[in-house]
Amino acid sequence: MLYIPLWRRILILAVVLAGVLLALPNLFYSRVETANDARATIETGVTNPELEAQAALWPSFLPSNLVNLGLDLRGGAHLLAEVQVEQVYASRMEALWPALRDALAAERDTVGFVTREESEPGILRVRISDADGAQRAVEIARGLAQPVSGLTGGSASSLDVRANGPVLSIQLSEAERAATDERTLLQSLEIVRRRIDEAGTREPTIQRQGEDRILIDVPGVGSADEVKALIGTTAQLNFQPVVTTTSDANADVGTTEQLAPDASQEGLYYVLERSPVVTGDELVDAQPTFDQNGQPAVSFRFNTTGARAFGDYTAENVGAPFAIVLDNEVISAPVIRERIPGGTGQISGNFSVEESTNLAVLLRAGALPAELTFLEERTIGPELGADSIRAGQLAAVVGSLLVVVFMALTYGLFGWFANVALAVNMVMIFGVLSLIGATLTLPGIAGIVLTMGMAVDANVLVYERIREELKTAKGPARAIDLGYSRALSAILDSNVTTLITAVILYAVGSGPVRGFAITLGLGILTSVFSAIFVTRLLVVIWFDRRRPKTIEV
Template sequence: MLQISLFRRIVIFAILIGGLVLALPNAFYTRVEQSNDARAVIESGLSNDDLSAVAGQWPDFLPSGLVNLGLDLRGGAHLLVEVQVEDVYAGRLDALWPEVRDVLAAERDTVGFVTREESGTDELRVRISEAEGAARALELVRGLARPVVTVTGAGASDIAVSADGPVLTVTLSEAERVATDNRTMQQALEIIRRRIDEAGTREPTIQRQGADRILVQVPGVGSAQEVKDLIGTTAQLTFNPVITRTTDPATNVAPDEILAPSLDEEGVFFVLERAPVVSGEELVDAQPSFDQNGRPAVSFRFNPSGARAFGDYTAENIGAPFAIVLDGEVISAPTIQSHIPGGSGIITGRFTAEESTNLAVLLRAGALPAGLTFLEERTIGPELGQDSIDKGKLAAAVGLALVIVFMGLSYGLFGWFANLALILNLCMIFGVLSLLGATLTLPGIAGIVLTVGMAVDANVLVFERIREELKTAKGPARAIELGYSRALSAIIDANITTLITASILYAVGSGPVRGFAITLGLGIVTSVFTAIFVTRLFIVLWFERRRPRTIEV
């Protein structure tokens, strides 16, 4: 007999109601979006009557998740960034120099005095005064090599060392360069994502392209320059010992020293030791604050290893200046008055409140491991996005109208049951997209339009099967039951193959292709649910109420 248990009916109605409730905020998109933004500001600690009024535009007890609009629908910034991975080689070799110096200085009787010579960014050149000790020096420096920590570089060393008389040349091995490039790209991706997330933008697209490029798409921003200002700053923070102060920009410095301009005092330069005491990598927190004079500043805190190194240095160098260096410029160069334990401090300078907040965001997100070059940038205006939305709505409305008319004329009352299920199906798609916080793009709208056409396929199979069963004069109830049971395998087979295709598109595609695959895949799942369960429930409820002796399909 044609029956559906009470429990299954409750579950089906619960799923439908849940999908409708989750999709509801999208019908009031602007109001809900403003309310969500106001609540986020209030949660950050700021509150006033205007914010409370805006937050109250949408009730707390209703879901507030929205389908995020992609770059092509909302407008925003598109950037293609090249990461200068070679910059990291110089930093690695600079960090290696103190180890090389110390290990050679320990055997000064054999190798003599050790000095660093000028060299390219991809090599470290070290001269020893005793040429006869070159073989021993070579052995000592090679002993500093470590294995490359990658699957492809297993068994290889991270450095290559050669000798030309009394001069040793240290370079990164090929395996280490490949591993370094991969680490640099992963770190750059993560830091760019953190910086953009800190700024509160919605659903940015940040993904690697090729060996050394990153695609950045940020919906909802006014211009590409805003994003460039946010992610383009290296924010490399170091604390370096000060050797001397000068006003001569042409001051000669040794290979293990650097000349950095002062940010506060124009025309003033500092000669600093190249190797920092601690770096921004050891920061665990940075927050905007104010100094003792009420001027904007940035307070910071180190991790345990950074706190220990910073504390030891300040204890041993009381009365000496040290420099706080940001991206090659000296922010300030205070004199150490006393031991600074605990690993916390404050950065002062000529900051505005906004600059101190931005600097704290950059430091908290972390320093970029290498410089960035912007190869491509463009701003997509919101007018173009609105035009895409309007055309997408028109396409969906026309497709939906044609399908509804066709189903109503072809299958009568059963066709109108299928049409009602189709509308519920679209609501469920938006409900699931809202629940997942997914991003809807123009190809995603194409996936929804395609789903409108595909969603009634299962109903067509069932209704045609019911027509065939009615010819055997088994009665309407039996015909409906057999129609659903015998069409089920064809429905599942057809939709599984399409779902596999959508899964492959999602796995190997990127950007717009993934947006299409997501909406297509969700549409397949929801359309099968509505065809097998929802339409059937409508027919059963109608049949139980009317008990017709014959039916027309």
């Protein structure tokens, strides 16, 4: 019979009310966004009357989740970066040299003296004094290689070692290069994501494109230069022994040494041992702080391995300078006064508070394994986003009006019931989008507009079924009840197939396609709820009050 229990009525109304409350903050977008930002700042320990006033702009007892606006609606920065994976090859060879030198030195009776020769990046050339020991030297070098698993289940060596008389040429094998490329790109993706997330931006899009490129969309920032300043540096931190200082920018250095400029004093250069004692990879934490003179600085902490190496080196080299090198620039070169146990220290220099904070963010996120070259950069102004929003609103309003007019003219009072359910459906879509923190883009708006047309499709099926049942059923109550029950299978079939399409689009698509799939999928779920439960509840409430003998659909 045409009857809905009280508990079900209360549950339906509660779900609708929850949707309204969740969607409500989007009507006061700027105010809620300002309040959320102020509360997030206060939670970090920073507070002042201005922040407290901003936090009070929106009541704390109401939901404060917002639908995030995508790059095309909010404005922001679009970047396409290429990862210079060849730099990793050179770094691997630099790291291999100390181990190879020690391994060959252990067999000096066979191979003689070992010297390193100049070579192009990514290749390590070593000369031995006894040419007769070349074969043994090759075996020693190959012994330092690691297996590289292939797709076929076999394994290859990570090093390609060749001898040309007394000179050994060592480089990464093809299999290892392919594995390194993949590893480097995935690591770069994760580090870029962490750096941008640490900066507090909303819903950035960071995804792989091709074999060695990264697509970066960051809504809400002022320009692409801001994003480049955050992610464009490698932030490679090394702690290296100082050999000497010089004012000659073209000073000759040995193959085991490197020349690095002083970051704060122009014209001063440091000759450093090329192999670092500790690297930034062994950092586990970095925080902005102030030194003993009250100047901005960065405190850091190593992991167990780094702390042991740092402590041993400082114990053995008391009185010697020790360079802290960031991206091949010496930012500090203090003299070791005593052993530094525990793996903690401080980087001081001519920092501003903002610079020390950004440096701490970069170090915490980790060093990029290779440099990023920006092939494309574009700043989308908020004015363009505002135009897009207005265009989307116009499309939504026109589409809604057409649907409302059609339903009202075609089905009369029952059409207005469907229109009320359509409004509830729209509110619930935005409520769910706010709840999950989804990002709304122009394709997402298109998905919502499409959903409005599909939302009344279920009501059309029900009303047409009721028309048929009125011809045979005994009384309007029986016709309404049979119309809803017998149209249910057709409603579910049509919406499930569309939902499957939305899931496939989300699974195989990216960026705008996913935005369309999310709003389409959520719209299907909320439209089914509004058609089956909300519209029926309205009809039942009306029927209980009026008890008509006949009805017109």
